[in-house]
Amino acid sequence: MGMEWFIILLIWLVAPFAELAAIIVLAVANSRYKRRIWELTRGTDKADTGMQDKGPADIEIQHEGPADIEIQRERPADTGIQYERPADIEIQREKPTDIKIQHEGPADTEIQHERTADAVTQHEKSAAWYGPGQAIVVPEDFEKAESACRVPEIPHKQTALVRAPKIDGGFFQGTAALVIGVIFVVLAGLIFATTAWHVLPSVCKVIMVLGGSGLFFGASWAAEKYFKIERTGQAFYILGSVFLFLTILAAGYFGLLGPEFILKGENRYRVLLAGSIATEIALFSKIRRFRNKVYTQACLWGMTVSMCFLMGALKLEWPDCMNGMMYYSFLLIGGNEVYRRKSGLQGSMNAPADRFIDEFMGEFGLFAALQFWIISGMMAYKAVAGGIGFIIGILFLGIWEVTFWDTLAFGLMAAGTALVALRRRSPEMKMLHSLTMMIFFQYAGFCIPVDFTYQVFLGAAMTAVWFLAERRFKNPLNNLAGGCVFSAVLAIDMAVLLLDMLFSRDSLGNQLAASAVVILLAAVMAEWGRRYPVLRGSVAAVLFALTLTGWEVFNRTLGMDVGYDVVVWGYVLIVSIWDMVKKDRFCIPILAIGTAAQAVARLENQETLSFFLLLSVYLLVKSFGREGTARERFIRGSCLYSLAGVYLLAEGATANGVLRMVWTAAVYGLEYASVILHDRSKIRDRFWNCTGMTVFLMMMGAFYSDPSLALWNMILCMAVFEVIYVMLYRSGCSWLHLAAAAAVLPLPMIATARYGLNENQVYGATAALLILSGILFRRFRPVMVRREGESGGWDVDWFHILVIFVLIPMAWEAGRGWQCAYILLTALYVLQFAVLEHWKRAAFTLAAALAAAAFWRQPFIRWPEMLSLEIQLIPAAGFIWSLGRIWGDRKEITNLQTVLYCLCLGAMASDALSTGAVWDALILEAVNLAVFLLAHMRKCMRWIRISGIIMILVALYMTKDFWLSLSWWVYLLAAGLGLIVFAAVNEMKKR
Template sequence: MKGPELIKDLFDLKEKGYLKYEDYLRVVEGINRYEKDQRRIAEGKEPHIQATSEPERSEEPQQIEREQPIITSTVPAAQPVPKPRPVPPPAPKPALTAEQKRERNLTLLMTAGVVLLLLGGLTLATSNWDVFSSLAKTLLVGGIAALFGGLGALSQRVLHITKTAFAFFVLFALFVPITILSAGYFELFGSWLSFSGDGKYVLGAVTSLICLPIYWMFTKSFSSKLFAWFTLIASAIGYAFILLAFGIEKNAFYFAYALGNAGYIYLFHVRKAKEADISQKVLPIFIQSNLILSTLFIIISFEQPLSQSFNLILTAVLYLAMRMVNKRVEYELLFMAFVSYGLYQLVEQAAGAGLSLVLIPIVPVVLLAVARYSKGNLKKYYQIANGAVSALAFLLVTGKGLMLSSGEGSVWMLLGYLVIAGNFVYLSYNTAFRLFTYLAPFYIFSAALEVYHLTSPSSIKYWPLAIGISGLVAYVIGQFIRPIRRSSLYVGGAFLMGGFGLTLLIPEYWQTVVLALLLTGLGARHYLTEQGISQKVFGAGVSVFLFFAGFSMGMALIPDPDRALAIGMGTILLAALYYWKKTDRILGQYALIGAMFVSLISFLASFDTEADWIRLVCSLLFSFMMFVGTRYFKQSVGYGVVQAGLFFVFYALLHLTADPLSERLTLITIAALLFVSYEVLKRVERQSHLPALVVGQAALLYAVFYNFITSGETLPYLLLTVLYGLYVWRSVFEAERKYSLYAGLTVLSAAFGFMVNEWFPNENRLVYSLLLLAAYFVLSEAWKERLRWYIVPFSILVMAEYLADSYYSGDVISLWFYIGVIFVFMAFFHSLKGYWRTAAVFPLIFFGLGMADLMDIYSLSSPLRAVVWYSIGILFTSIGMFLYEKLYHHENEEKVDFYGIAGLVYVWTGCMQAVEWVFITGFTLIALLLYQHSRRINEVPIAQKVLQTLSLLVGLLTYYTIIDMIDFPEYLMTELYVLPWILVSYLLTRKTWNLSEKVIMYVQYSLIGVISLILMIDAMYSYKIIDAIILGTLAVIAILYGFVSKQKSYFFSGLIVLLVNVLVQTRPYWGNMPWWVYLLIAGILLIGFAGYNEFKKQKGIESPSLKEQFLRKWGTWFGAWK
């Protein structure tokens, strides 16, 4: 048998009383040791056979698992640490048996019943509380306590119901102190021994001492953790009241109360060697909670800081004692925190202001001294605590030193920093915690910066340089200390860069030059010594800081510095570095990347200057660097950037050399020059074709937009059309040819509009589209294919624009002409093949909008408009049924009958403008059209079902409209609205969607439930006898129908509605009963039920559970029903 299975069997024996608890723990300990030794033997190691005596094995049966994480070792530091012993797997948690689950449920029921009974009694008492005297009130509370105590004794000694007795005794234990305190509150013991008298603390102590033996008796009787907690809490409260009764001051009280924890610790240590009862399990947790409570008192509420320091040190000693007794690591961690805080308070209050700046950093050294006597892994925790306290000491020394020195340097602060730095250097040598290696150079930096603070107390101009130099000092010193050699590079370099950044913000350009050169040298040194990613990082740093050196030098030397020129100087330095180190792949590459980037910055900065020659120089530099970088990295996209730079070069050159030209002609000239440069680049490098083309086309497009905004002449558009023609002529790819063609045709449409605007002010684009349509029929098939992609969307946009112009002009003839043109394009789109026929959707939309405008102009009445829309809808539906056999064609390319869909939309539009019976006619027509279309789409069953569902819902909406138009009695309206849902659900679930019986049952249950709920709410709100009669009649009909058809949904829904209807009608009889009566009834029922079941268990009476009886009868009655 395996260990976990054996432990489970032993647990069952213990629970059933065949095995004592101490024997169970001893055997489990032996099983765990045996399995551990077997694993060690399997690994080829010696077993740890502990031949302990019987008393020694029983001393600490519960501490084995807790002591295993503490690994002690006496191996010297130079030797490897031995592997810890494997921890045996924990025993599986035994599952609750049926009897245990039954007892748990009965306990919950009993507890709930007692709570309800208590609430009911309290409500009954408090409702008449004011009429009782003080003695009567106390006697009432005491009577309740006596009642619960008597019920507990009856349950335990007569009925032998342990769970019930425990519940009653808990309430008795709670009411005993309440009874005594209520007597004191009402001054039944005299004014001195009351809440407001001088003997109030004596009253509290007496109450605790009376409760203490009662709670201890119940603890021993029931072996209950709850009563063990009551006992310990009562003892702690009594001890506190006894201390307060002597009238000692607050700090002395906290000291004495904390010292009382030593008694609990001693009690735990003594009882651990003698017995292990239930209170021994609770005592460690209570001691921990009490220590936390006393600790909070000491920290939060105190009067004298010096006394608080001694209290904190005492608390630390108590935690250390708890660590020795309980073998828990957490207590020693708390010892570290409190001893550090206590020593800080002691130094703060006892030492002088200046001397404390040196003594505070020495506080964490105490932790290192204690760590020498600690065992195992706790040394690591002491070192971490030392680091954390040292960091806090640094903050304290800095804050206090600045306040004492009034912002000037302090020798005491310098000494404190040196102590902290030495501490962290020591930790760096003696621990593997990497954070310490970074804190050591940080505090060296702080000490170096404090030296500058002492030597130059009033000069803040050179603070950035001082920060950088201090970082350099930390870096240089760290190179001579092996553990912090690498971390000093990061820390010192970070502060060096911080000072460098501050010089940029001030700005102090000569300081920037110095720090940038230092950083450049630092980066060059490590670039030569590092490998891998680190070498790349330092190589990039060399380029960055060399640029800033050149930039800052330019800003400092140029009399009237221009930022773009200064950046250009940095760019030239990086370019020189690239050509000097071109063979060095890493450094040369980073120099080139940096030169490209900063040339872009210089180019962008040149837009802030007014000098054209500066923009020309920066643009040329940018274009040159982009060209060099593109050739180096062989990335063809860079030629597009070169082309963009040439755009600004040409722009600046034209402004410098050419006579003042208009901006429109300048942009057109630049577009022509970019076309030439595009051809040149294409000959130099074939891969530059696409990027250069994109930039040239973008420039040309910009010229088009600029002319569109500023020009109303024909010549610029003709020139732009010629340029697009050149691009079409020199096109290489089909996409390029199509784009140039379509853009040229669009620009040509603008030129055509300006040419014929005098004759056709509104119709010029429509005439242009008609000319394109005419040209379409005389071109070859290849050009027809190209032109088709343009003429279809262009004509759609033209029709949309023309419709808006005609509407605002209010011209009837133009609208009729437009409708005729719509039919022309509709015929053209229908003559196309494939998916092009879907373009007929847009003429259908424009036709509807045009007809709406015509109706507005002719001012037709709403009924007449509805009739016109109905006629148009029927007409287009007929056309669609003539042209298309089905609404949706699944196999061929003619997908959808848009004419039929448009007819449905037109009829719906007429419904939105109709009233009364014309509206009903439209809705009826929509329902018929939806049903007709559903028969034309049988290839897609889901769409057919959706259309049939919509047809049915529209029919239901028509029914509701007719109901609203007819004046029915008010009490019938709800029934007329909700009862048709039953028919609709039948048609949808069984005729349309053909759902499964299970789904139909769910739908039926939900729908019948919703209808029943609506009818019940309507009857409750109206509260009329006629509604009750109707609701009852419908409920009876549902019950009879469900009984005849054997459907549970109708039967139970009718039954529930009938019962609710009866309850609603009899509400005046049961609604006025006091609510505490319900609490008493519920509590008595729960207690009676739980007590009866416990009584049956004691007498051995067995009977099926209520659940089993209910399920058996349910299956007999309704097993065959739906």
């Protein structure tokens, strides 16, 4: 047993010294190498000085690295310097556009300069080299190098070789040695702990850990004082401080510090706190000596670790722990800001102690800022989660509670953010300041022990007052984003209070609190309106919430039972008067509120005061005193609202949709007439035309959709159609009166199906209406005419064009008498296009054809059977004759007439031949004889031949009995004589 104790003690005491010896040997070797490097660097500097004394002649500059550049210059005996030709210059580049120059300095530092070949400025293109520590300037001839050139002699002081200091490579070697040494120490501790640690008593274990701490502190002292190896001493000192922390942990673990300081349960935080405080004291005692940024940051963040252990030792819950860390972070950031302002007033400090304080406070400022923003982020998360939990707890469970310490923590967070924002004053910091202030105000309201409604009200009141105070006193931290945050939260508070009021209508206090918040939000929006006038109108929209909160208050105060629609109507009236008197910007909110209120009442089938008529009067009054486009907009809006209001009033008075639209159309007509009388140019205004068209289409829709309407409703529709159609026609809105015309085309069919009218009534009324309207329209205007003063503009009578879609179906379905009449009516329809030059001949041709068709379909005259075909062909012959009169004596028309005449004659011949009646043959012969004589008079050989041939053929056919009775030799004799005559005539022609 004694031997084991001896071996353990020997391992524990000897191993660190062996490691220390190895570290010292490495450090001594490192120092020897550094000294050797320093001596070589010093010799190089002396050589450079000798080169300066010699001058620029025989100077060779050699640059190491992958992109070596070698430059040699020789100085001839004569004055000036002559460079060698380009062949003696060697330039190597890694890339086409990159030049790398490596300098070898006293400490073997490699400095690489990279720039493009085109980056040499005009100032650099000179034949000068600058002193040590400055860049080599490439001569202008170095780039071109096509021929030798002469430059003035360069002074000796400018020919020094460039050297740059090099970073001490021993630093990395020393760091590696320290790392290896620390690893060995840790390995030794692990081996000891896993082999013989468990056999030692508790006191010995603690003493050995404490001895290790003292051993490292002693090693640090020795390394700094005797061996002059500061970094090694720092490493040993840090190890000693860590072992000091481990010593207190070991004492607490083994229960040597009493029952209050053990590593069990919540008492473990006391042990950790004691250990961290001891470690921090040890680390801070050497902070001035080491003066290392990483070491300083480790000491400062150790303070935060100690604060965490303190929170645990005080047995604080997580929210309270966060609050405590916020207090601590504010003290840090506040102390840093105080020091900054104090040092700024006193000026710069030159004493060594003051310089150390400046360095320390610089690191402290970084630490304080990071600490503050980390804790602030966690507090922001707590605020969001707490807000959600607060609302859930209050509204549903009633278990959430906000303490004074929570509010204080958020207040300090806002104060710290304000300190940082005042120093930086960036938009982001200003927005964060506003956000933290908003959180503080909300939690400050929740902290007050009153009802939930009043808590929200107090938070909203503080938010609104702060916003208005920032704007009034021009707070430097005020900005647009922050104002938006305040306004949005205030709007949310108002919405919460309104929602709460809906669930507690009997509470007068809730309604008053909600009303107060509405007024505060309106004041905030009015403040926004000063900077952004377009937001001024939101004041009226916000104040509209007073109708919700003030409705119950008004009824309770006056003891009345006023409907909510009356309150809203009164609000719209009051705000309208305010807007008209003060010339404010409430027009859009007034229209939106009034329109929405009327629409909601209409959807609920609730009878209410007419918001639309109120808005119409409001817009009409607003138009007074205005000119141009603004006045026109108000008048148009007043027209629309008046039409809608009249329609709703008529809807409550009668169920007849056509009659309601008649009243609406009458109001439109009065307004349109007043506008036209005031300004004749409005006759072509699209708004008024489209509005009239809309009213008419709604009327026709009401007529078509209600089969129970009487016939006089259709008469009203036709009367309104005539007015609207003439108005649209005169305004030149072709497409609008096209739609109007199409809307009335189905009326004849609807009248037949709905009212049981007979054929004569429907066809007679339709024909009379079409003839009368056609005569009236054609009396003043053609069916199509080019508009005066407009290129490509046409006035088109679409009703009398589209009526063909009524005439054709009706003619097809009618009896023979009405068919004949409607075919003639169609001919008249076609003749209205005869006034157009391009369609004139086609119109006459089609009208003539329709007239012939009407003659054929007429049932009024019964012709004798023997003359039936001939009389039916008379209109056909007249039509064929009219073709020549219409189209002229063109060859195509003449040929067409010939073919058609031949067809007529062929029909008569076919009838005569098929019946064999002598009367038919005589009529055909008489017609052909008349044609033959007329053709002789006009010397028309074509018809002489045609009529002659027909007469002969008919005569032969009619006398076929005679010819068949002759002997056959008579035909042979006639044929022979004919051939002889033909041969004689042919021979005479040959001679």
